[in-house]
Every structure is written in structure tokens, then in C-alpha cells.
Amino acid sequence: MSLLRKINAKATADANTGFGTNPGSYGGRFINKDGTSNISKRGMPFFNRISWYHTMISMPRWKFMAILFSFYILVNFVFACIYYLIGVEYLDGIETTGSELVKFGKAYFFSAQTFTTVGYGHISPNGFLTSSLAAAEALVGLLSFAIATGLFFGRFSKPIAHLRFSHHALIAPYRGGKALMLRLTPFKNTNFSEAVAKITLGMSVEENGTPTNKFYSLKLELDKINALTLSWTLVHPITEESPLFGFRKEDFDATEGELLVYIKTFDDMFSTDVVARTSYTFNEIVYGAKFDMMYTENEANTKTILHLDRLNSFQKVEI
Template sequence: MGLFKRIDVQAKIDNETGFGTTTSYSGNRLIHKDGSANVKKKGIGFLEHISWYHWMLTISSLKFWCIVLTFYLLVNLVFAVLYYSIGVENLNGIVATTELDKFGQAFFFSVQTFTTVGYGHINPTGFVTSFVSSIEALVGLLTFAIATGLFFGRFSKPRAYVRFSKKALIAPYKDGRALMIRVAPYKNTNLIDAVTRLTLGISTEEDGKATNKFYSLDLELERINALTLSWTIVHPITEDSPLYHFTEDDFKSIRGEFVAFFKTFDDMYSASVIKRTSYTFDEIVYGAKFLPMFSADTNKKTMLLHLDKLSDYEKVSL
């Protein structure tokens, strides 16, 4: 407890993190590496706490395409079953001898109606079949309108195309030590007016109750004019730092987490973009420094940024 008392006296406590202070949480981390909060909402219905449009914009490309193709196949399969149940004799132009051929042609008629292609060699007859095909055409138009919005939203959504180093380092700094994290852009975007904040969260027990304590960490630089190469975010470990009394064993025995917040202006999108990540104490390398990740090309006229070296470091003594 003496360690945390010294921290409370010297360090600046941050109670505005959104995670609260009293908790029974004993999981792995508060913020995932991708920046999303390690929180699940319960107590309300599934449809109430899920924004399907936001979810479709944020899922991976693989999941997105799997959902789109699955929905496309299922809708056409449902309407093919309806046409087959009504009777394929109500679809002029179908020439089939086996039941499988009849169902297959009903399926592809559904595809043509759903996409409004309408090749014309098959057409519905009778009220029921015509009514079903008109409903399918309406569903197809609405579905493609929604899909177009999703495609545009995913394509045009502003993103912070930056990457953080996989590890945070406790490195030599001037006459002492510092916590260092490295960040770099990885797309052909122009990022200006970059701002970062770093918060330390520590879990401990006070009077038999689990407690979260958060501390705002002072940085060497909180803002830079442009992020063109890499930026090493530095928190000097001075007497005012909550890490001042920390040893290498403390990082192994105490459950804590650094939350990094990064915000910049992307002039290609003309919008501010945000990136978050976190480093648990087991992702801290004690006694190391980052290796250079940029160099000049062979003609010495262009700077090369080696993104594959973003997380490269070497061990040093403190």
C-alpha cells in the first residue's frame, strides 16, 4: 500500500476516464489493442443495444462480404421456394424435365427479378406469381439502396491510418528514464495537428475493495504540427510521475494498463480522425530503446520510412 500512497501524493489523478474507480472487474484489459472498449452491455434487448448500421460499417471486410453474399443467396433461395411451391408452370419460358432443373430455373428467375436484370426469356403468369415477383423486385430495390449506402459509408469513412508499436518501452531518457511508445502513418495521407494523451490505470485493493486508479501522464510533447515520419511519444519518469517508484518487478506483479489516445486532422478527408490503443503491464519492455525506422534512399534525395521496423527495439541498461 505504501507504493500507491506515494503515487497518490505526487501524481495527478484522472477521474474522467469513463471507467469509474470502484470495480470488481478482474479481466485482462480495459481497452483492446484495436481501441475498442472491453465492455459488454447487458440488461436490455439485443436490438436495443446494437446499431446494425454502425456494426456493418465497422466489421472487417471479410465479415462484411460474407454477410452480403449470404443474405443475397438466402433471399433468392426463399423466393425460389415460393415460385416452386406456386408451380413453375406459372413461369413462362421454363424448359425443364427434372424437379432439380425446375427449381434451378426458378432460382435464377428469382436472381433476375431481385437484381431487376430481367432477361425476358422467363416471365410470370397468373396473379399470385406476378404478385410475388413484384414484391421481390421491391425488396431488391430497397436492398440495393441500403447496400449502396453501406458501400459508400465503408469506403468514405474517415480513418486514422496510423499504427502503434506492439510494445511500450521503459527507456533511458536524459539523466533518467521514460515510458516510450512509437506511432507512424502507413497510408498516403497527410496528417497534421496531431495530439496525443496517455493515461495510466492501476487496479489495487483498498479496505478490501477492488479499486481502479487512473493517472494522466505528462508528455514531453502532446502536440506536433505534422505526422510525416514516426513519432515517439515520451512520458518522462520524474518525481511527479506515478511510475517514479516502479521497478521491473512491479511491472510483472501489478495489474495495470496504459491507454493511448491519438487525434489528428486528415486533410484528404478534411476531418479529424482518432485512434486508440492500450498496453498492459505485460506488454512493457523494461530497459530497451527503439531502433531507427527511417533512412535516406540510395540517391539521398528521399526519406524512407520502414514501417516493418515500427516495433523494433534493442535491450539497454538503465
């Protein structure tokens, strides 16, 4: 029996995490470093596959702004084309003697004024068809800006756990043995309380000659704290009950695995619970290291200084 199979035999008694098992190599990762899910869903009906509201709320800021500007330009272009096809002579205030490109440009800017309901007044629709189109565009503009305002509010008001995790997890000396350690800290002027931490270990093991994915809930020395104002180092003592008991550096290098980290805490600013997630693959675990202290006192010994730039700082040690 291999080392991994011996370890799993000790750890599986109370390790039903609900993930189930899956024959084959572990491969990839379930959670990205930024906390987003690295999952692609299949078999969902087409119209339920993408929630446009959740997509717009969660996408990066630059992409969100790019979509808004692109939508604004495209809608005005479409309406400008329709105005141009109807005839610019039905738009009072536009000279019909210029080039076709100039005429289209003036129709485009009239569309932008109608879409935003600015209406400077030097160009106005003339005729039933053009007036109806302008009225429809004004309605589309009002609805579009109402939706955009809701999206802006949703993005700015969405509670976010402003927590940062260390780039690496460490296997460090601990009370005469070893422990798995990783660190996190708040990085905004927010007050967190009632913080709860959970770590799930997933790795590929061999059972009866077949690679199988296994998941284990790792017991932490301290999984809940009343206030999270400084750095917090999560410590999993590697005892005989741990699925990592007996692991050496070469075992981490030869095994496919991932640590799924989950943090829930209460944010006083939003007056609600917020959640942060991250993961560490086995190649992001440093064997034989310990974290450097992140906080010090000022010269007058009246205030604690938290050095955020030391979050990932560690030094190698012998185990």
C-alpha cells in the same frame, strides 16, 4: 505502506480522469490492440442493442461480403420456394417435364433475374399471383441493392486514421532518469497535421487492504505536433509526480495495469479529424530498452526514408 500505495499518494492530487474507481482486480483490458473497445454492454433494450448500420460499416471486409452473398442467396431461395409452391406451370418458358430439382433450379434462377431486374425474357410470370410475387420481388431487389450501395459507400468513405503503433511500450533511460515511451507512425500516403496525443494509465492498487482500480492522466513531454509525417515517440518522463515513479521491473510484472492511448489528428485527404486508439497492458511493457531510429537519408541526402519495418525495433539497455 506498500510501494504502490506510496506512488498513488503522490499521484492522486490531480488525477481525476472521470473513470471513477471500482473495487476489485483490474482484469482484462478496456481497449484492444486494434483500437476497438473491449466492452460488453448490459441492460440495453433489445431493439436498441445492435445498430445494424454501424455493425455493417465496422465489421471486417470478409464478414461484410459473406453477409451480402448469404442474403442474396437466401432471398432468392425463399422466392424460388414460393414460385415452386405456386407451380412452375405459371412460369412461361419452364418445361414441366423435367425432374423436380431441375424445375426448382429454373425457378431459382428466374428469382435471381427478377431480384436483380435483369429479366432475360425467356421465362416470364403467367397469372395474377405469380406476377404479383414477381413485382414484389423486384421491389425488394431494388431496395436491397440501394441499401447495399449505401453500405459500400459508407465503408469506402469512412475516414480512417492510418496510424500504426509499436507492439510494445518501453521503459527507457531519459535525461539521467527513466521515461515511458511508445511509438507510432503513418503507414499510408496521407498527410496528417495538428496531431494530439493523450495517455491514461489504469491499474489496480491496494487501499486500506482492498484492491481498487485507479486511473491517471500521464503528462507527456510533447502532446501536440504540427505535422505527423515521420515516426512520433510519445514520452512520459517518470518523475516524482508520475504514478510510475519508483516502479521496477518486478513491480510491472506483479501489477495489473493498462495504458490507454488516444491520438487525434487532421487528415488532409478527408479534410476531417480522425482518431486512433490502442492500449498496452503491463506485460506488454519492456523494461530497459530503447527504440531504434526509423528514418534515414538517401545516398544523395535529398530525401528522408521512413522504414516502416523498424516500427517495433528496439534494443535492450541498462537502466
